[in-house]
Amino acid sequence: MRVDKKHWYDYLWIWSIIYFSLGFFNILFAWLGMIDFLLPIILAMFGGNKFFCNHICGRGQLYFKLGEDFKCSRNKSTPKWMASKWFRYGFLIFFIAMFGNMVFQTYIVASGAKNLSEAIKLFWTFRVPWGWAYSGSVFPDWVVQFSFGFYSLMLTSLLIGLIVMILFKPRTWCAFCPIGTMTQAICKLKNRKSNK
Amino acid sequence: MAFKQYAVVDKTLCVACGACEIACPLGAIKVHKGCFANVIKDKCVGCGKCENVCPANSIKRENREGI
Ligand code: SF4
Numbered sequence: 007m008r009v010d011k012k013h014w015y016d017y018l019w020i021w022s023i024i025y026f027s028l029g030f031f032n033i034l035f036a037w038l039g040m041i042d043f044l045l046p047i048i049l050a051m052f053g054g055n056k057f058f059c060n061h062i063c064g065r066g067q068l069y070f071k072l073g074e075d076f077k078c079s080r081n082k083s084t085p086k087w088m089a090s091k092w093f094r095y096g097f098l099i100f101f102i103a104m105f106g107n108m109v110f111q112t113y114i115v116a117s118g119a120k121n122l123s124e125a126i127k128l129f130w131t132f133r134v135p136w137g138w139a140y141s142g143s144v145f146p147d148w149v150v151q152f153s154f155g156f157y158s159l160m161l162t163s164l165l166i167g168l169i170v171m172i173l174f175k176p177r178t179w180c181a182f183c184p185i186g187t188m189t190q191a192i193c194k195l196k197n198r199k200s201n202k
Numbered sequence: 203m204a205f206k207q208y209a210v211v212d213k214t215l216c217v218a219c220g221a222c223e224i225a226c227p228l229g230a231i232k233v234h235k236g237c238f239a240n241v242i243k244d245k246c247v248g249c250g251k252c253e254n255v256c257p258a259n260s261i262k263r264e265n266r267e268g269i
């Protein structure tokens with residue numbers, strides 16, 4: 007419960023569910039996830055705040071809803087190391103490297119050196135055939151390859167978040183979420199004078 | 203009336219996620235410029251709801267002085 011009244015953006019957890027559902031029907035919708043990548047960074051860079059995390063992140067809201075309202079979380083303290091600086095920044099670097107690898111795979115397909123692979127990769131390891139979500143389009147293959155790669159990244163991180171939501175606190179994922187770490191770092195840099 | 207306890211945020215641990223802001227029934231804790239959460243000491247009743255949801259273990263409750 008909160009004292010201030012509900013805003014439209016308090017319901018963005020629904021957007022999260024829609025996003026992941028769309029990926030089951032047409033993988034090209036994965037591109038919409040770029041909003042969740044770019045918007046928080048733009049808000050942090052130009053606004054110098056974490057308005058995205060604090061108010062409009064559908065994923066954070068979804069974890070909170072499931073963990074807190076639907077009691078799916080054990081509500082145990084997040085292990086110390088999981089919220090520590092080295093793990094948070096380590097995970098951020100790992101995540102950026104994986105993102106870079108995905109962009110590279112897209113490039114390989116664009117250059118024609120490799121064929122489009124109609125599968126998603128979970129936890130950067132398990133290949134899951136996902137051909138049903140794509141049956142040809144007007145777009146070149148690399149656009150589709152990026153969709154598969156990006157959706158893999160989004161789904162993997164969603165699953166990690168759900169696992170830690172169940173094991174620890176509803177929003178334990180937020181303790182080491184790469185977007186959250188990155189936006190906080192940007193805000194700290196931007197506001198370093200006024201925080202002294 | 204002043205309450206016996208109030209919430210204190212460890213700024214070095216806080217990840218500025220804003221979960222505490224959503225959990226606080228009184229609007230007594232807010233994320234400051236995307237860097238860390240701040241408690242408005244006069245508003246806080248020390249209920250511990252923010253502490254319960256904090257994913258980074260950065261909130262502890264302390265006793266108010268002079269009570
Ligand atoms: S830390 Fe990540 S998951 Fe949590 S609110 Fe921010 S962007 Fe969303």
Ligand code: SF4
Pocket residue numbers: 208209225226227228229230231241245246247248249250251252253
């Ligand atoms: S202890 Fe209770 S009143 Fe104080 S900031 Fe936390 S949730 Fe709000």
Ligand code: SF4
Pocket residue numbers: 211215216217218219220221222223233238239252255256257258259260261
């Ligand atoms: S819930 Fe914890 S980590 Fe998140 S903003 Fe509040 S004090 Fe910081």
